[in-house]
Amino acid sequence: MFAKPFRVKSNTAIKGSDRRKLKADVQSTFPSLSGGELSHLIPNKEELNVVKIYLHKGEVVTAYVLNKNPIFFELAKRLYPTVYTLWSHPDLLAAFTTWPAVLTKLTGGADLMLPGVVVPPSGLPEVWQGDLCAVNLVGSRAPVAIGLATMPTTEMLAADMKGKGVTTLHTYLDQLWAFGEKTNPPVIPHVCCDPGEIGDQMEKEEEEIGEEEKVIINTNDIENVTAVLDSTENDAPDMDSLCLNVETESEHVSSATGQANDSEAHDSEIVDLKEITEDSENDQDTPEIIGTVQEQMDELLLQCFLHALKFKVKKADLPLLTSTFLKVHVYPCCPEGRQLDIKKSSYKKLSKFLQTMQYRQIVQVKELSKGVESIAVVNWKHADLRSFKVPETATGEDMVKIDRVRETPYQPLEIRSFCSVSSKLIPLFEHAGLKKDAALSNADVRSIITSYVKSNELIDDYNKNYIVINPTLCDCILEKSEHHTITKITWDDLFTRCLERMQQCHEVTFPGQKPIVRKGEVKPINIDVVQRASNKKVTIIKNLEAFGLDPQILGNALQQKAQASVTINQVPGTKDKMALQVQGNQVNHIAKLLTEEYKIPTRYITGLDKAPKSGKKKR
Secondary structure (H helix, E strand, O other): OOOOOOEEEHHHHOOOOOOOOOOHHHHHHOOOHHHHHHHEEEEOOOOOEEEEEOOOOOOOOEEEEEOOOEEEEEEEEEEOHHHHHHHHOOOOOOEEEEEEHHHHHHOOOOEEEEHHOHHHHHHHOOOOOEEEEEEEOOOOEEEEEEEOOOOEEEHHOOOOOOOOOEEEEEEEEOOHHHOOOOOOOOOOOOOOOOOOOOOHHHHHHHHHOOOOOEEEEEEOOOOOEEEEEEEOOOOOOHHHOOEOOOOHHHHHHHHHHHHHHHHHOOOEEEEHHHHHHHOOOOOOOOOOOOHHHHHHHHHHHHHHHHHHHOOOOOOOHOOOHHHHHHHHHHHHHHHOOOOOOOHHHOOOHOOOOHHHHHOOOEEEEEEEEOOEEEEEEOOOOOOOOHHHHOOOOOHHHHHHHHHHHHHOOOOOOEEEEEOOOOOHHHHHHHHHHOOOOOOOOHHHHHHHHHHHHHHHOOOOOOOOOOOOOOOOHHHHOOOOHHOOOEEEEEHHHHHHHHHHHOOOEEEOOOOOOOOOOEEEEOEEEEEEEEHHHHHHHEEEOHHHHHHHOOOOHHHHHHHHHHHHOOEEOOOOOOOOOOOHHHHOOOOOHHHHHHHHHHOHHHHEEHHHHHOOOOOOOOO
């Protein structure tokens, strides 16, 4: 609900009578609070404000803010606690437990799906449909989200933990949390579990942690055999099957169903041989199944992060600015032939990813100033770091393909400008057998006009530099106000007026392809330098596709040359046009790449004058 920015309508201090009324409302809504806890939540003498908020969909929300932190919010005359309140009272609401990586999807506005709920040995909390409940993570029972249960606990279990479990209202890292002091949740161990584990439930139901899983294959024709499968090394299953955005509910429920059914099997599972024949025949030749782009980017980001911490960063480097860590250590760890793009991951920002890593107790991040963070502590003994090994991401054949692509030089396209006959000039070009949209060069236009003038004997008898205007020329090249005032015109004026009224076109010929005719003049590659927040600059390159340039390939080359973050975004208002965004003012690198390697003439590039002045530091 608070995933998108909201607008504050009013912010006023609460008076004594309103404070007492709020206390009474909180006491009636949450009767489990003692008098001391209630006085701690709503003290008599500390600053307490009421803030009216307009959400992006038009809803009006009332937030109660104590010492700059929102503690409650009211929607449709119902009172809800914020995560700031629940961190000091974690047992105020019934809580469901999920995986840390699900948090990034919850903060994006997704609801909590039942396949993502981890069932503790003590069982699920007892809730009814519409009950207010909290969501915490494996490793800490400090709530990170609140919402409304979509069904009773009994129906959740009867449905085999499938479908939507909690409709999310407010989460850690959303805009309501950001309205406060932006503190991180404390680590509060689960009562019945060790930090970072859920206990025997993972061993009995998931069978995915630690050792090997045995599957018994039963057929009518073949004797029973036992296939040993390597289980995953991660503590959390696939996140897309655990947390679901509302817009893609059916797709994720189906994927989560498969995992839920798999987890019900224990030491042995009867499997029809026909169902796995296609998957088992060519195990050595079949590549690993690739998930969505977002999943791949999450895996690549985590891989580069662990690689950088284990093999690049030293204790003497700490504290280390997160921007330096990303540029100097993380990007160079990206496997050859792949591009790391944080915006394509589920985290979207480095800060959110690092917050998740901090929650997993791999690193500790401190905010030096607004927008500037540093890695202060690294837990070198963490299990993920100790067990990390650099994977072999490309086979020999893959590397040969990559090398062949690199060895193939870019062949510049050919561009030819011309003009086409417009509907207004058709009578003038009919004598030459030309119709509308016929393509002509400037020389062709001059030749056809000259032939028309001579064949109709329109050259002035007294001054051969002038042409006599006949009815056809009058309709084609003169304005309405000039019909009765101009009777003669010069050759140059005649040619100029004709060219101005023709449709400008250009022909693009890509190597090995048929020419493509496009209306209008050639739109050049546009380079622009834009200043973002905190006085940071980014360079944006548009219209690369018009010159046959792949933004992905150009971005990879630019990332290596400039050693800067590169992202590819869709140009607003278009369907198939992409813009390349590079951190900092990189006009010099881009100009050198386009003109020297891709042989693009400078007349087809705009923005080269925005290069940084010599002697000044790039930003």
